[in-house]
Amino acid sequence: MSSRLELKTISHRYSDAKEDVLKDISLTVEASRSVALLGASGSGKSTLLRVAAGLENPAAGKVLVDGEDLAGTPPDRRGIALVFQNPLLFPHLNVVDNVAFSARMAGFSRRRARRQALEYLDLVQLQDFAHRHPWQLSGGQEQRVSLARALARQPRLLLLDEPFSSLDSRLREDMYNLVSLIREQLEPTIVMVTHDRREASVLADSIAVLDTGRILQHGPVPQLHYRPDSLAVSRILGGLNEIPGEVTGGIHSSALGRIKVQDTVDDGAAYLVIRQETVNLVSAGTGVVDGSIASIKSMGAHTLVTLTIDNGSTAKPAVRISAEVVGAPDLSIGELVGVDFEKSAAWAVNS
């Protein structure tokens, strides 16, 4: 159930489209690892999964599984299972026969296929629902059956195309736990598509960020959050703070002052990106810089506080920085507070 997937310079264009939906994409997923393709709607992430599954033929590039080129191999012979956003259970079959479908297609007897299906239903804790019909299940149960059906295929690769996006937050948490359990027990190679950066962070070992048909960056989850390659990656990962300035010899100069950044950034105009979760609010005069509070927005257990930094010039637009703090701090609009963050972790990206 664990194979290595390589996508090499994949390009694809739909017949009625004016430009490529996938542009020269290369991605490697090691066996038993989980990679999330993160991007906005229309970024091409679902198309990439369909290409890997054989449901779309790429205009250029190769799909390799364990080094085997799958060009010309139809989807039913690739050994790649795909769980869709919609559960797509067969309405004319009950739950156990849905899960037994792949075994039946492989020529196993109905009895043997059902026996095997029950094992996978047990894995997703739905054995008691074996003889129900799809329309008698809730959304979460349907998606569990869909997952069990894909696993019963015993695929070399498991592809998940936003399978939990239609579930409520509690069901989604249940599904995350289930996927973790499946990863522990079966160690499948997983490629999942999502536009939810939290889901990607919870379920994947690494994230590949897609935008307009290109992979902008692929790396471990913390790297994507704290060391993005570009403003676009930072934004897609939910980063709010982009402080404009100039980099000279590894020093970023801005309204926040002179801050040492990574050596790899080029001299010239650059943005300092600081995760809002790492920004602390302190008493005025004790932080890196002072700012006046422009807005306070509750995010449930957290509060997003946005401050305006005086950049000493009326010609330039005011610099804003956001801080995500725990609880509901006793602050008011216009109040002057200090902004503090770990300077050694500062990260800049060229504009």
Added chain:
Amino acid sequence: MSPGPATPPFTGPATFTLEPWTSNAGGLARSAAVSLYIAAASTLLACTVGFAAAAYILAMPRAGRLVAAVSAATIPIPHLIGAGAVGLLLSDAGFLARILGMPDGGFPTFVGGPFWSAVIFEYAWKESAFVALVIVGSLARSVGGLCVSLYIAAASTLLACTVGFAAAAYILAMPRAGRLVAAVSAATIPIPHLIGAGAVGLLLSDAGFLARILGMPDGGFPTFVGGPFWSAVIFEYAWKESAFVALVIVGSLARSVGGLCDAAATLGAAPLQRITHVVLPLALPALAVSGLIVFVYTLGSYEVPWLLGRISPEALPVRAVRLFGSIDLDSRPQAMATALVSVMAGAVAIIGGLILLRRLRGLR
């Protein structure tokens, strides 16, 4: 009312009395019950045997003639003669008892017995012949037409559903190339059957377009038009109705089947398995509904068998229309009977189809 002095009947002034009814009410009731029992049992048996005989006569035209002749010969025999013959046959010292070697008490008491068996047998025998000949007389012509109409309807429906399903599967599987098939199907539907029948006639008749293209205009071409298998009629219906079937299936599956086929493909289903295990089961309700509509329509449709079919036997609608248009007013009841047979066959088909649809309800 107290009984008055005894007076001889039918003398003196007229008086009203219930005495004749009540003095022996038990005997009267018993006689009535016996008569009702004999009548009911004889009728039931006569109708059963008569219907079986009629079915045999209609189904087996040659062997049935003997049964029909025997039945016809039975009718003029007076019941008294029949009763005598049955008595000689079934009494405890009769012909049957002697043949079976049971003349001294071992033979059942048919004549004069508690179940009035010999009486019922006599009536059933004589009246079953009457029932059989009435049924044969009323249905002899309609049954031929009914068989032809059912054959045309069943064959056309089967062919239309097969071709229609194949076309629908193609349209759904090949979005681009399928557009042409869908357009041709949609364009076919508004063509009236009369025009379609004319076109098929020009194409398939023994001096038609196809025969000329194939170079067989002088007898070598099969008899599609007016032939024994009603081929041209069935072809016309199958062509026109398959387009209807295809569009109904496409309409019912267009939204869902693409995703389900993709899911089936990633679960290891080969293209043919996707059709047999996904598309066909999902299409069954639409196929059943459209097939039922095609069957009932074809059963009652007039123009095509009139134009492309044989002169004899006639399809039910053709016969009904001819009889309704006849200058002989005596034909009207026959026309109504023919139309009624057509309606009843259609009703049976609809009821059967609805039962089937209820069983398919699970295939949502």
